[in-house]
Amino acid sequence: MAREQGPAIDAGELQDLIREGVPLVGSYGVTVEALGRGTVRLRMPYRDDFVRPGGTITGPALFGLADVALYGAVLSAIGRVELAVTTSMTINFLRKPQPGPVVAEARLLKLGRRLAYGDVLLFAEGVAEPVAHANGTYSIPPDRPAV
């Protein structure tokens, strides 16, 4: 019962998995701030190489954060299934964040046997209006161990 309500992976394990399993985005220093069943909040500190012309944060850094946030939301619901992979992702850039930390809030909107779908809001830390909105689908491998 509690199992249905709490996350199926713990925050420390998810954070390690992001850092070690996907080294490119893992190197961004993302931390898990909160974790529920099907929801996650991540924080990405600013790094000098995230800048782009105009003095804002480059899209691929925001995309990388959104992608691992959705990965976290999926694993929070199905447990440690590392081979879950993104099949599609759409990101809309809404405002240009100043250089600084970015927070991602992801939620699952569907968890099927083979596909999970959710969306992610990204915020410049401390600012109420989102800087980007992403949504995407993860494919869940058929031979995963029962959760």
Place this chain on the structure above:
Amino acid sequence: MAREQGPAIDAGELQDLIREGVPLVGSYGVTVEALGRGTVRLRMPYRDDFVRPGGTITGPALFGLADVALYGAVLSAIGRVELAVTTSMTINFLRKPQPGPVVAEARLLKLGRRLAYGDVLLFAEGVAEPVAHANGTYSIPPDRPAV
């Protein structure tokens, strides 16, 4: 006349701009392989930190390549307007590439005064079937110098 047909930025300048202007993706070592007016082909060498669980290339590396490919296609049509920014991007991951170089072929499908739209096919080098397909919109700043 020739100007209408050739690219509005040269390949070396575009390559430098990608490497210096957007250091995150710039550090991936992307090269400009071909450039037309509204079309570009880029190549991204493999880097160890692009790996993800399953031994394939992580989505954000492919997204970063697609994003700069579309940036290149836009600049090939309007010239060096560094402040052109992505407003939205959708990427579909179709096949899992083996670790190795990835080639991006981008084309513009619309060039308006304020918005440019195009799509990008990504290929594992030497393989005919695409590994991903992306499409996106760039916003062109209103005060750019006439091209």
Place this chain on the structure above:
Amino acid sequence: MAREQGPAIDAGELQDLIREGVPLVGSYGVTVEALGRGTVRLRMPYRDDFVRPGGTITGPALFGLADVALYGAVLSAIGRVELAVTTSMTINFLRKPQPGPVVAEARLLKLGRRLAYGDVLLFAEGVAEPVAHANGTYSIPPDRPAV
């Protein structure tokens, strides 16, 4: 002040505009159930020609509802600007609704001078889990009267 909080168009006017201005979807019999500033809830009754193989509702009917819901959310924020047009829309179909009424809940996530962006959740009436999720961008014509 009150003006900042209430919708910039009233529900009856929006409903008429949907029915008359866009006759294709207008003919679906969509009603405005609730309207705030930047939010709207619409209801689409079932019609026999919405069926598709498998006994569910065809995607284009759901897309049409999502599109006018986002249109309503935009007009609820900027007033009666009929020439606001969709520039892009992404829809993910999550569950197959039974034949029956569908409810759309749209919200704006960004309102700029030229572009508005938001998303829409679609529900089979009375069922908590969404049947589809859409997001999209509307272009706002530059010469609209001040609101």
Place this chain on the structure above:
Amino acid sequence: MAREQGPAIDAGELQDLIREGVPLVGSYGVTVEALGRGTVRLRMPYRDDFVRPGGTITGPALFGLADVALYGAVLSAIGRVELAVTTSMTINFLRKPQPGPVVAEARLLKLGRRLAYGDVLLFAEGVAEPVAHANGTYSIPPDRPAV
């Protein structure tokens, strides 16, 4: 051998299936103009109720055409599997077509066992520049008869 090259459904059968299986879009009078294996060209005549403010064609009509075009491209590769359903679709509106016939050219970019992905260009008949570009994924039911 020939079977690998020709379409897995014939044009007349596909046209009937569109008209009868999905009556909403079927009623638009779409015709199959060309059909290959994984490619299709459809034509949609103009209908008075496709108009929207600004004197152009309403987005949902274009979406419906894109959706059945992708459906046709999928069936051209796997045969008559009526229960193939759209799981996601993105459409970008690039230019405002005048009232008149619209032509859709769809191609598959991936055909897997469970998912097919492709894109669609839409043109005002006789005009070279596309009015819209769509891409989407179809889910293929697991228990379909072998093709």
